[in-house]
Amino acid sequence: MTRLKIQSNPKLLILYASYGDGHLQAARAIRDALADRGIENTVLIDLLAEAHPFINEMTRRVYMKSYSMLPGLYGWLYDRTRPMKHDSLFASWLHSFGRERLRKILIAQKPDAVIHTFPLLAMPALKQRTGLHIPSYTVVTDFDLHCRWVHPDIDRYYVPTPDMQQELISLGIQERRICISGIPLKRGFRSLSIDPSLRASYGLSAAKAVVLVMASAQGTLSVLSDILTTLLLESDVTLVVVCGRNDLLASTLRQLFSSAVDTGQLRVFGYIERMHELMALATCIVTKSGGVTLAEAMAVGLPIFTYRPVPGQERNNALYLEGKGAVTIVQTPEQLSFKIIELLRDPIRILSRKTSLQKLQRRNAADTIALDFCSSLHIMKGSVAIVQR
Structure with a gap:
């Protein structure tokens, strides 16, 4: 011994x-x-x-x-x-x-x-x-x-x-x-300091709300395409899609939605090291409900939407935080689009959601x-x- x-x-x-x-x-x-x-x-x-x-x-x-x-x-x-x-x-x-x-x-x-x-x-x-x-x-x-x-x-x-x-x-x-x-x-995420010039560095317009979509969270390409197609119907919204290290997915999305990419309505990124910057610039996020990702979004006060969370810890995470007013669970692309636009057009609803998020923050x-x-x-x-x- x-x-x-x-x-x-x-x-x-x-x-x-x-x-x-x-x-x-x-x-x-x-x-x-x-x-x-x-x-x-x-x-x-x-x-x-x-x-x-x-x-x-x-x-x-x-x-x-x-x-x-x-x-x-x-x-x-x-x-x-x-x-x-x-x-x-x-x-x-x-x-x-x-x-x-x-x-x-x-x-x-x-x-x-x-x-x-x-x-x-x-x-x-x-x-x-x-x-x-x-x-x-x-x-x-x-x-x-x-x-x-x-x-x-x-x-x-x-x-x-x-x-x-x-x-x-x-x-x-x-x-x-x-x-x-x-x-x-x-x-x-512990010490957020966002320079206004960051919007320009990510190619984002200051005049539009930013919906951040974590592509890896949406399961299949067809589901992701349905989600993007529905959200792109809203001309006053910029969609930012993060594909992580899936270069093929990023390339495919740029081809499928080339017109939206050309007009700047859709921005497609690969792996983002400084994810806290994009989250801080966003108005809301569509993501899977892993514990760390949810905690990151909560740290920046970002309203969270999760699409058909996978049964297990992720669904239970989403259900728990839904009960706290921090997460919205949706089941269809149409419902997702409706809920996001409903939020973006109602400043009182946004404020209420951010208040709920602040109560849960532990940066x-x-x-x-x-x-x-x-x-x-x-x-x-x-x-x-x-x-x-």
Whole structure:
């Protein structure tokens, strides 16, 4: 047994997963906020990708395909397992993935703490099996709590809302182990400073409302085309479509809607590094309801529309925030267009929506987590034990 002292500049592991960009973005945001406070010895690890690359790639592809193929099956599995106990056979099996790889990483890296931004909780399983005593933390990156995030051996939870804190308490987690932080975001969303000249740099007219459409959120090209066709009927609106790294989709859209592109009514972008700028320039956004994307839109006070959210955590995220007046869920392109135009033509409705968004804003979530983490790590045990074979 090797003993490690927690230093004034501790070494941290942040575990994430590559199912979309949200978990990695949250991990990076935490890393950057910790670095701002002088804690720079941080290692980010995609645990499942390192431990089981084939399983990781296969399940990642299946997850991405679930948007267009058998979304109901994914939603059924999600809802069916949502209340599962940490010590159930299924939960134990899920949390076993990456366990041996993590044990080797811990021996090699000798971290002082482990932070999860994805509910692959191999760390608590290691604690139980080996007597490991490294503080572990979980950052919940959705507005819906699946019990896969919950384990009694997690030392501290960072959650987006007071409602989730109460849900954790009802599951037996002590209130003192829960911090209402929000979902950690990129630095640009924490300190928004938008220069008026940005509109011109993105080719946007100051005289028109801007509807921001996240293309990857809309499932198939045919659905996206229907949405754009309907919205382009409104001449006083500029559509901004972000296609991410899907260059083929961007090229296809420019060809399909060449006349709108030529007149400037439609702007098509690929990957945008400074997404906070486009969001701040927009009047509303059409997006999928992933936790990080929703938190980003809320941080800039951007009214949110989500089209037929995928069953599972994304639909539950949307339903939760719809109940708070922050999200509008629509089922058809025509309904989407009607709801957007209804919003844009009613300043009182826009103000009401922005007020609801402001009540939910937690722009400084990453800083809150970093400060709380430093405080909680300081009062943890002064040593950790790693069992070596």
